[in-house]
Amino acid sequence: MPDNALTIADRIQNQLDQLTRAERQLAHSILENYPASGLGSLSVLAKDADVSAPTVARMVQKLGFKGYPDFQTALREELKAKGKTPMARHDTWAEGAPSGHVLNRFTEAVIDNIRHSLAQIEPAEFDAACALLGDTDRRLHIVGGRITHTMAEYLFLHMQVIRQDVSYIQSTTNTWPHYLLDVKAEDVFVIFDVRRYESNTLKLAEMAREKGAKIILFTDQWRSPVHAYADICFSTRIVVPSAWDSAATTLLLIETVIAAVQDINWDSTLDRMERLEDMFDQTKLFRKFT
CATH class of the missing domain: 1.10.10.10 (Winged helix-like DNA-binding domain superfamily/Winged helix DNA-binding domain)
Incomplete structure (x- = not known):
C-alpha cells in the first residue's frame, strides 16, 4: 500500500x-x-x-x-x-478510471480495502470487542443511520439469535432518546457511522457515554466524530470506483465478529438456535423438502 x-x-x-x-x-x-x-x-x-x-x-x-x-x-x-457527495465521488473516479471491466476494477479496490483495513486492526482489540458483545450480563444496543442501518440490522438479527437483551436503534428516527431511558453503565452500544456523518448518531453516542455505557464504533478510514466517545473503534476503508462508498470491508468485519461471538457462549447460543428452529417448524415459515 x-x-x-x-x-x-x-x-x-x-x-x-x-x-x-x-x-x-x-x-x-x-x-x-x-x-x-x-x-x-x-x-x-x-x-x-x-x-x-x-x-x-x-x-x-x-x-x-x-x-x-x-x-x-x-x-x-x-x-x-x-465531505464529498456521491456525485462528486463519481466524477473523481470517472476522470481517472483505468481501463478494464468494472467487475475487475471494483473487485480489486475492495480486496485492497480489505487487506489494508485488516492490517490496521489489533487482534487484542478485536477480541476485547467480541468479549463485550458476548457478555450476557451486559445489555447490547445496536445503532444504525440512514445508510448504515442495513449493517446494523444485519448484526442485530444475528446477535438476537446468539444472545438475549439485544435492541436495535435507528438514529434517524425521533424515538432513539426513548432507548436511553434505561441504559446502565454496563451496557454496550455498537454504533455504525460513515461519511457523511450523522448529527443524531453523534448526540446519541455522547448521551450513552454520559450514562457510562461502553461504545464500539464501526466507521471509515477518516473516522466519525463518534470516535471521541468510543472505547473501541474499527476503521475500514470504503472507497471504490463508484459514486457510492463500499460496505464490503465493514460487512466482512461484522461477519467475523458474529463468528467469534457465537463461540463465546456456544452452549447457550446452540440452545437458542434449536428453540428458534423449533418455532420456525411450528410456524412453517420456511419450506422443507424432506
Missing part, C-alpha cells in the same frame, strides 16, 4: 511503537480531535499537546512529510474527501 493511500491517522498508528514518549503524547493529542487538531498553527498544536515545537516538526517528518505545511495540506485533502 503506497504511503499516499494512507490517512494521517493510519500513519500515526503505524508509527506509534517507533515514537518517543513526547511524540506519542503528541500523536494521541492529534487523534483525540482528528483531523481538526492539526489544522491550526504548529505552535498551537504543540501547546495543546503540551510538547515542544521541535517535537511536532520531528514527528511530522517521521510520518513522511517534508514539513508542517505538507502535513496540513494532507489533512485538508482528507477533509475534502470526507
